[in-house]
Amino acid sequence: MTYFAKPRLLRPDTPRNSLGYTRRDYEGAISTLCAGCGHDSISAAVVQACFDLEIEPHRVAKLSGIGCSSKTPDYFLGNSHGFNTTHGRMPSVLTGAALANRDLLYLGVSGDGDSASIGIGQFAHAMRRGVNMTYIVENNGVYGLTKGQFSATADKGSKSKRGVVNNDTPIDLVALALQLGASYVARSFSGDKEQLIPLIKGAMRHRGPAFIDVISPCVTFNNHAGST
Structure with missing residues (x-):
């Protein structure tokens, strides 16, 4: 797939917040996800939320695990702190970072495979311990990086592209x-920015464990009639 670099020049009338930052200052690298992926809409919502809240990017620490969702922190807040952890272990690394530096805003980004399968224990204890963070799960019901197996959040009765039926709750x-x-x-949908952006803003203003499950359809493996 071919990607075009963003132009460096900005229009003189480009909107700026009170810090003098433009939306571009909250963006990151060019996405390498599939064209039309809902995860890119979530990244755009994070960009808009941080722009509206007038958060200085260097005040944010973003952490992720493994999966399509965990690639997305590279696509927003390019001037923030970031760490890509091992599969399912993002909550523990975030907890340690938050204990070491309580002055940063912590944003954990994960997927349904990362949080609901291998990392479900990590997810549970981060919620139970009340870690001060915003935790976003980009939920598409599949393992997109490993060719579309069902994740633990996939609907019972849903069919894969290969015709396999999911019989698990x-x-x-x-x-x-x-x-x-x-x-x-909260729960939202990646394509509904009017709902998602305020939810992210509310989560980032919240003191304590803030969790948002964002339904984000996979345009590669869940784009057929059998998928729910």
Whole structure:
């Protein structure tokens, strides 16, 4: 796929917040995700939320695990702190960073495979311990990097492109977060920026564990009639 670099020059009337930053100052590298991926819409929502909140990028520490979702922190807040952890272990690394430096705003980005499967224990204890963070799961129900196997959040009865039917009951991360004591819990859709941006802004202003489950359809493996 061919990507075009963003022009360096800005129009004189480009909107700026009170810090003098433009939206470009909150962006990152060019995305290498599939064209039309809902995760890119989530990245754009994070950019807009931080621009609106007038957050200095260097005050943010963004952490992720492994998966398509965990690639996205490279696509926003290019001038912030960042660390890409091992599969499912983002919450523990974020917890350690937050203990070492309480002055930063912590943004954890994960996926349904990263948080609901291999990392479900890490997710549960981060919620239970009340870690001060914004935790976003970009939920598409598949393992996109490993060719579309069902994740633990995939709907029962959904079919894969290969015709395999998912017979397992899905894990509801929102219900789990509520049960474990998260104090800000929401679910949204990657294509609904009017809903998603305010939710991200609310999460980043919140003190305590803020969790947002964002349904983000996979345009490569869940783009067929059998997928729910």
